[in-house]
Amino acid sequence: MSTFEIVMVALVAAICGMGSVLDEGQTHRPLIACTLIGLVLGDIKTGIILGGTLELMALGWMNVGASMAPDAALASVVSTILVIVGHQSIGAGIAVAIPIAAAGQVLTIFVRTITVFFQHLADKYAETSNFKGIELCHFIALLLQGLRVALPAVLVAVAAETGLVTSLLDSIPEVVTRGLQIAGGFIVVVGYAMVINMMSAKYLMPFFFLGFVVAAFTGINLVGFGMVGAVLAILYIQLNPKYSAQSTAVEEIDEL
Amino acid sequence: MEDKKLTKKDLNNMFVRSWFLLGSFNFERMQSIGFCVTLIPAIKRLYSKKEDQKEALKRHLEFFNTQPFISAPIMGVTAAMEEQKANGQPIDDATISGVKVGLMGPLAGVGDPIYWGTLRPVLAALGASIALTGSIVGPLLFFLLFNVCRLATKWYGLKYGYEKGTEIVSDMSGNRLRKLTESASILGLFVMGALVSKWTSINVPLVVSKYTGTDGKEVITTVQMILDQLMPGLLPLLLTFLCMKLLKKKVNAIALIFALFAVGIIGYWLGVLA
Numbered sequence: 001m002s003t004f005e006i007v008m009v010a011l012v013a014a015i016c017g018m019g020s021v022l023d024e025g026q027t028h029r030p031l032i033a034c035t036l037i038g039l040v041l042g043d044i045k046t047g048i049i050l051g052g053t054l055e056l057m058a059l060g061w062m063n064v065g066a067s068m069a070p071d072a073a074l075a076s077v078v079s080t081i082l083v084i085v086g087h088q089s090i091g092a093g094i095a096v097a098i099p100i101a102a103a104g105q106v107l108t109i110f111v112r113t114i115t116v117f118f119q120h121l122a123d124k125y126a127e128t129s130n131f132k133g134i135e136l137c138h139f140i141a142l143l144l145q146g147l148r149v150a151l152p153a154v155l156v157a158v159a160a161e162t163g164l165v166t167s168l169l170d171s172i173p174e175v176v177t178r179g180l181q182i183a184g185g186f187i188v189v190v191g192y193a194m195v196i197n198m199m200s201a202k203y204l205m206p207f208f209f210l211g212f213v214v215a216a217f218t219g220i221n222l223v224g225f226g227m228v229g230a231v232l233a234i235l236y237i238q239l240n241p242k243y244s245a246q247s248t249a250v251e252e253i254d255e256l
Numbered sequence: 257m258e259d260k261k262l263t264k265k266d267l268n269n270m271f272v273r274s275w276f277l278l279g280s281f282n283f284e285r286m287q288s289i290g291f292c293v294t295l296i297p298a299i300k301r302l303y304s305k306k307e308d309q310k311e312a313l314k315r316h317l318e319f320f321n322t323q324p325f326i327s328a329p330i331m332g333v334t335a336a337m338e339e340q341k342a343n344g345q346p347i348d349d350a351t352i353s354g355v356k357v358g359l360m361g362p363l364a365g366v367g368d369p370i371y372w373g374t375l376r377p378v379l380a381a382l383g384a385s386i387a388l389t390g391s392i393v394g395p396l397l398f399f400l401l402f403n404v405c406r407l408a409t410k411w412y413g414l415k416y417g418y419e420k421g422t423e424i425v426s427d428m429s430g431n432r433l434r435k436l437t438e439s440a441s442i443l444g445l446f447v448m449g450a451l452v453s454k455w456t457s458i459n460v461p462l463v464v465s466k467y468t469g470t471d472g473k474e475v476i477t478t479v480q481m482i483l484d485q486l487m488p489g490l491l492p493l494l495l496t497f498l499c500m501k502l503l504k505k506k507v508n509a510i511a512l513i514f515a516l517f518a519v520g521i522i523g524y525w526l527g528v529l530a
Contacts, residue, residue: 022278023324026376026402031383035395045390052387052394055380056455061509062372070510098517102510115282119317122280122289126313129306131296134313138289141280175525182529183520185457189492190512191377192452193499199373199441207442211449216488222382222450229446233439243431 001085001161008040009157010150013077017149018142020073020108023063030054033076041084050080050093057094057184058101060191064198071104077153086160088169091181095172107148115141207232260302260342262335262418269297271414274331277324286321291331291356298335302342312338315349322360323367328410330359332417340421366437374444375405381451456492461530 001009016036019027026032031051038047054076061069075097083093118137125133159165196208210232211225220228237243277290292313299312322330334356341347379398387394460479469475483490502512523529 018279021281022276024275024278024406026399029380029398031380031387031395031398035387035392044392048387048392048395049390052384055384055387059377059380059384059451062368062376064368064372070513098510098513105510112282115280116284118280119282119284119289122292122317123314126292126310126317129309129313131300131309131313134289134317135293135296138276138280138293141282141289142276145279176521179521179524179529180517181520182459182524183517185459186492186495186520187513187516188456189452189496190499190503190509190516192448192456192496193503194509195373195377196445196448196496197500197503199369199444201441204438204441204445208445208449211446212453212489212493213449215450215453220450222378222385222447225447225450226378226443229443230439232446233442236442237435237439243435 001157005040006154006157009037009077009081010154012036012040013073013153014146014150016073016077018146020071020149021112021142021145028073028076030058030072030076033073034080037077037080038084041081043084046084046090047080050083050090051076053090053094053184054079054097056188057097058191059188060194062194068105068108070098070101071108071149072101074104074107074149074152075101077149078156081153081157081160082165082169085157086166086169088166089177091177091184092169092172094184095177095180096169104149107152108145111141111144111148114144260339262298262301262339266297266301267335267414267418270294270331270335271328271411273297274328274410274414277327285317285319287324287327288317288320291320291327292316294331295334295338298338302338308342311349315352318353318356320356320360322364323371325371325406325409326363326367326413327360328413329417330356330363332414332419333359333421334417336418336421362433366433366440369437369444370440371406371409374440374447376402377444377451378447381447381455385455452492452496453489456489456495458491458495459530460491460528462528 012033016028016033019025019033027036030053034047034051034054035044036047038044038050041047054072058070058072061072063069078100079093079097082088082096083090118141122134122137125137156165207229211229214220214228215225273294273296277287277294279293280289281287295312295316299309299316303309303312316334334352337347337352337355341352379402383394383396383398385394386397460483462479463476464479464482465477467475487493499512503509520529
């Protein structure tokens, strides 16, 4: 790997790491992170395919409230490096992604705890109405989140070339990699379950079953499902007496 | 004395700063520095005295946490209240904090199901399914569509919040919010149902019966074929329910993922899964 490539890996990894705390542009999602690392390493196609595979597994990973998802950024970046530079199968990539996501979660907790220090520093700057100081606290904390992914990524990238990591991964028996790939086909239900639990209201579950049955017996694609779902939602709101009753009441009050 | 007013440039500046709301997320006060940094252009414009600036900065370094996109209207409302305060309206610190805290909970309750529960899983599943073929269209589609929705929410949310000012508080408590949340949940659940059925693969190749048909060809019936005749996607559905139950019982998601990996490996080893 050339110096240029290593610098680019560090840069992309930092962007993904920052993305995983910001949760704005979604650069930390496997679909984007793996694609970018693939692009940097000159094998974008492998990156895209691995990204798609991991994305389906991570579909329900999200930061809601104070709860934290496994770290998709570190997992995506490192497993893409291993698959491309270490010449591993997609199955091996999946195999390493999950433990790394768990390790990344620990690192994230660590950085989010360090940031408490910047919080108190910001309080001090507020006392002297030092705008620049507060801004610095904010962006240094963000930078640390970038380094959280960039440093491990560079380490792995360098080690992957020496063959050390490769021989380690090669020693994983076929029953494990193949088994993990099979599990990759249904591991996504954990994500679905998280999403459903979040939206869960028992009286809305018929819509879930309707989606399931329609998908099982028809060939409508996801865009079609989105449209049908939107129509159902609008119809439900329009026909639901709990809304129409209240809205007419409000209108009556408005008229008075 | 002329009224102090935020300029369009200030709002643009706040819009860009709001993209970094979560940058210094920490376990003590979560998004507080990010909120403060977003409000800085407004504070600079509205308060010239050091003492007033200090008070405003401290006000916005208090605990804050909400869904990041839906934070924009809250920032708009807060900026509008600061503007009124700077112009001598009798608004005290507690009122501003109260509005912030009062809005962040309910709005997160709307933002989470819309953006994390519906928009992202749907677009990501769409993008990922295209990406599996190796096409760049998959990641691009996800990235562009999601970010267009995100930026639109933040831009119009900030402007709406600022223009509506304190009015928004009463507006949001009405039915509109509940309708929005419920619509998002319906759409999300409907698509989730489709995803469970279409994008999950479990194959049980165990052979139930094997006989030679009249045409001399061997006819094999596997467990999976029987299940598919019964109801395609039945096993993924049952597995989803099991996961929902376990997650509700506070089983860690990572632990669950590892357990399913073990199921995959052992299943393949026994020949039950392929």
